[in-house]
Amino acid sequence: MVRQPSINAQHRTPLSTERIIEAALRIVDGQGLGRLTMRRLGDALEVEAMAIYHHLPRGKEQLLDGLVTHVASAPAEAAGAAAANWRDVLRTWAAGYRARLLAHAGVLPLLVTRRNPAALATTAGSLREVLRRGGVADDTAAVAAHTLLGYVIGHAALEVRDTREDGADRAVDWDARFDAGLDLVIGGVR
Amino acid sequence: MVRQPSINAQHRTPLSTERIIEAALRIVDGQGLGRLTMRRLGDALEVEAMAIYHHLPRGKEQLLDGLVTHVASAPAEAAGAAAANWRDVLRTWAAGYRARLLAHAGVLPLLVTRRNPAALATTAGSLREVLRRGGVADDTAAVAAHTLLGYVIGHAALEVRDTREDGADRAVDWDARFDAGLDLVIGGVR
DNA sequence: ACCTGAACACCGTTCAAGT
DNA sequence: ACCTGAACACCGTTCAAGT
Numbered sequence: 001m002v003r004q005p006s007i008n009a010q011h012r013t014p015l016s017t018e019r020i021i022e023a024a025l026r027i028v029d030g031q032g033l034g035r036l037t038m039r040r041l042g043d044a045l046e047v048e049a050m051a052i053y054h055h056l057p058r059g060k061e062q063l064l065d066g067l068v069t070h071v072a073s074a075p076a077e078a079a080g081a082a083a084a085n086w087r088d089v090l091r092t093w094a095a096g097y098r099a100r101l102l103a104h105a106g107v108l109p110l111l112v113t114r115r116n117p118a119a120l121a122t123t124a125g126s127l128r129e130v131l132r133r134g135g136v137a138d139d140t141a142a143v144a145a146h147t148l149l150g151y152v153i154g155h156a157a158l159e160v161r162d163t164r165e166d167g168a169d170r171a172v173d174w175d176a177r178f179d180a181g182l183d184l185v186i187g188g189v190r
Numbered sequence: 191m192v193r194q195p196s197i198n199a200q201h202r203t204p205l206s207t208e209r210i211i212e213a214a215l216r217i218v219d220g221q222g223l224g225r226l227t228m229r230r231l232g233d234a235l236e237v238e239a240m241a242i243y244h245h246l247p248r249g250k251e252q253l254l255d256g257l258v259t260h261v262a263s264a265p266a267e268a269a270g271a272a273a274a275n276w277r278d279v280l281r282t283w284a285a286g287y288r289a290r291l292l293a294h295a296g297v298l299p300l301l302v303t304r305r306n307p308a309a310l311a312t313t314a315g316s317l318r319e320v321l322r323r324g325g326v327a328d329d330t331a332a333v334a335a336h337t338l339l340g341y342v343i344g345h346a347a348l349e350v351r352d353t354r355e356d357g358a359d360r361a362v363d364w365d366a367r368f369d370a371g372l373d374l375v376i377g378g379v380r
Numbered sequence: 381a382c383c384t385g386a387a388c389a390c391c392g393t394t395c396a397a398g399t
Numbered sequence: 400a401c402c403t404g405a406a407c408a409c410c411g412t413t414c415a416a417g418t
Binding site: 205 | 403
Binding site: 037039049053059060 | 410412413
């Protein structure tokens with residue numbers, strides 16, 4: 001029998017980096033990036049704000065880095081990319097990545113900063129890998145990977161801002177728009 | 191003869207929205223967005239921070255909106271776009287817009303927010319116009335305009351973060367990378 | 381090891397007051 | 400009309416102290 005730790009006001013389930021990042025993401029998704037403060041985050045975790053520094057010594061900077069990693073690190077699955085059509089693999093990845101960015105739109109501004117460059121590099125690298133395994137030349141693969149990743153991020157930015165057509169207030173079918181642009185980008189790779 | 195207002199400690203050249211925005215952009219470009227505070231901006235303008243509110247009643251929100259408009263509103267020149275090759279017109283616009291975004295990289299996070307949607311809409315509209323005058327069908331033009339604008343913004347984001355290749359520390363030739371991606375996007379439009 | 385409480389140097393913004 | 404000064408309710412972070 002495993003000894004259960006006694007739970008009371010003093011000894012709660014302890015904080016962890018994961019729990020902190022998840023709580024922070026919940027605040028950003030629900031209330032926006034501007035309302036993510038160390039004090040509010042502490043409240044959400046039922047802890048004093050200063051307790052967070054014990055787990056994230058670099059403070060808020062490290063917290064934001066964690067959010068970027070959590071949202072932006074979503075590499076394409078290279079498994080079986082040689083067998084399957086690599087265009088379909090990239091299309092599937094792009095759809096998922098777009099959904100991810102839109103679900104956490106509040107994190108988008110952080111993705112566009114100098115912070116935490118490794119997060120996006122991993123994702124970009126996985127796209128290159130899919131292309132190379134699909135038989136695309138190295139140079140072309142590098143260009144296509146960055147073009148595709150840039151397109152998905154930039155398009156998500158336009159969607160979030162809901163850029164209207166031409167000043168007219170005609171609504172845009174963003175799903176169709178994204179797919180058409182995606183075909184344009186992926187279709188151009190050879 | 192026009193009467194010159196006397197200039198002394200009391201009656202300096204008065205504040206204006208333009209001067210405020212320009213000073214703010216200088217701070218962002220030189221020290222980063224995080225160091226743009228109303229108090230520091232006041233210092234730069236040799237005025238108390240509270241004086242700014244007289245010109246920007248919505249305060250910092252309005253200040254940031256102004257920065258976005260100043261940086262992101264750079265429409266393509268449609269003049270003579272029918273005569274000239276529209277692909278060249280778009281290529282030239284893209285190069286200029288990219289340079290603009292990189293010169294004011296600190297503003298990039300603001301471009302990716304819900305604020306001030308009109309700024310980007312104008313730019314997107316001008317791209318559509320260039321395409322339509324070049325004889326591209328309406329639907330295709332709308333897609334291509336958003337794809338191109340999304341690509342340029344997203345690519346600028348990748349550049350600012352200096353996404354390394356694949357985890358290796360091999361440096362990327364961003365100029366060449368951008369041009370190649372641009373050809374991919376523009377070349378795909380028909 | 382993990383968390384708290386008080387304190388410090390900042391923020392954005394309001395509001396009444398000065399010229 | 401245009402700007403100032405004091406004040407308020409917040410920030411992020413430090414540091415010594417508690418358990």
